[in-house]
Amino acid sequence: MSGLKLDSISMRFDLPNGDHVQALKNVSLDIKTGELMSVLGPSGCGKTTLLNIIAGFLAPTEGAVLLNDHRVTGPAQERGMVFQKGALFEWMNVRENVAFGPRMNGVPKSESAGKVDHLLEVVGLHDFKEKAIYELSGGMQQRVALARCLANDPDVILMDEPLGALDALTREKMQGLVLKLWKETGKTIILITHSVEEALLLGERLLVMAPRPGRIHKEYRLPFAEMGVGADLREVKHHAEYAITREEILNMIWDMEEEIMGRTEGAA
């Protein structure tokens, strides 16, 4: 079967004081090739942990991740990552950053150059090819990160709050770019976000996770991502169903946060 399969994953961190944190419990999921899935949930519910397990940076204490029927045991170029920030290489210019993946995999420069140029064109950085990373704004840096990830042609793209450090306007533009790239490349994308609006816009599937232990609380299938491709995202937000779903999810997360607060207060 092609696609990504999470088979009842549990993750337990043992703490130095003998305690332990159940970061994830029994998470199972099937993601088809080309799906765009956003993951939402209160802070500390295990979103990053889940993504790191899929990326292969962490081995789950139980369960397994299968990509196209083979088991994930470590990081590999079939699963690309886009981090919130700080993951670009400052000692390389924009073009070298994007060309990093092909270069590491032994693709000759002459072969990769065209693709790198094309990707820079797609993310709108063609005129900044030779610039140093520290000369770029935060939004431009995230475009470089997206292009760098795509240059390797991964099967799955994993994003951990990729737009979290950007201002609202830049963020909206970047959301459009993510949708465009998703449609053009047909990649499977899993995107973690803090923002309910972003999760609604950038998720064909939307996963709401609950904390302690981290688990899947509810799953939605939404039409907004499809609607948003190449369209004005603000139009999409005016959709009646959008507002209803947003309220529902906001309430859901609000309740979870309340519960966490209540629990810690009760414990204190």
Next chain:
Amino acid sequence: MTILLIYIAIFVIAFLAVKFVNSRLEQRHDFTSLKTVTFGDESAVTANRTASVISVIAIFLIWGAFTGSKLTPLHAPGPYQGKGQFDYVVEGPDGQRDGATAFWQVEEKKGAAEDLEITGGDGFAQNDALNIIKYRSGQLRWDGNDEVRRRDGARIVEVNGQPTDFDPNRRDENGNLLQDRPTFRIDNGTATLTDKGALLITPYQGWQMEPIWLPAPEAVWGRIVEIAKEGYQNSTLLEHLGWSLFRVIVGFAFGALVGIPLGYAMGLSDWFRGWFDPIVEFMRPVPPLALIPLVIIWAGIGETGKIILLFLAALWIMTIAARAGVSGVNITKVHAAYSLGASKWQIMRHVIMPNSLPEIFTGARVAMGVCWGTVVAAELVAAEKGAGMMIMVASKFQLTDIVLMGIILIGIIGYGIDILMRRIERWLVPWKGRA
């Protein structure tokens, strides 16, 4: 102390003057000048160039003023350099008194001035003449030409109109004087009776420093030119400095060559960290100077010993810098590189090494500074060539100008090394502090 006060005074005056001039000039309107809160805002504080220039000039002015330099317009009062005379009265053993006059003059060096011509004088005490070397005192054996000698019981009872009852012959059973030795005021100086009854004449010394303590700037400059041309202790100036630099560079290079890989290993492997942590942590606080004796015992005073010493001085600093460089790698960069298909070696080569460069450069700057200090110290102890050896030998012969020259050159080179390292750093690590 006084010099320090003068230095501070120059700054206060200069500060007020510059402030006054600036307030007259048109205000600049850049970002910093429009800030209203500058006290406590580090970014608003830059070194005032005027102050820096005044700082350097003031040091030279004070140096020149207190050494009688020809380069500076103002001088602190110098030592008295002319002639002088005073009257004194001698009392013979029989109680008879007679007056005489002592003539003295200050000479630049011993034998530089002709002896003063004197004419006898009446009575049993004859007039005397004395040449005194600049900055020194002179002992006047006033009875040398008299009919009655000190050993016969003659003594001075009055100098320049100031009477005394001091008698060098009055002593206790241990032979100690019973009275304090009196000091008399004379024109342009003082005269003191010695415990043998002679007169010690000290011309007015002034505030200037003797060249043997502190030579004038032009004397030091003259030495630089002279030694640059003719060399010192069988080597030219360039050779001396070159040898010191050579040792530093070789020692540092070996230190970096071993230290950086060791630091990387400690940053990347539990085993290496556990293995070398105790050694590094122990060696780090040991000042390299403390190793000099041991290195001399083990490797002798030759080149090998010095290079081993500098190697050890650089090694721990570079190890720690490289280790810190590895620990400083943002884990997301490493994760990103793995996800892009990089192998361990590629991570090392393309992520860890470039990312640790800023730390390594900081370490290299510190290490070069320490090495430069250590090489000079090591050469002070034992060397045939080198900047430290040059000033050590010169100090044995009291050639203060060479010592000062050496110190200044050592300072300039040390500063030059640091500037050079910063240049290289800015060129190789342009992203430092901007990521």
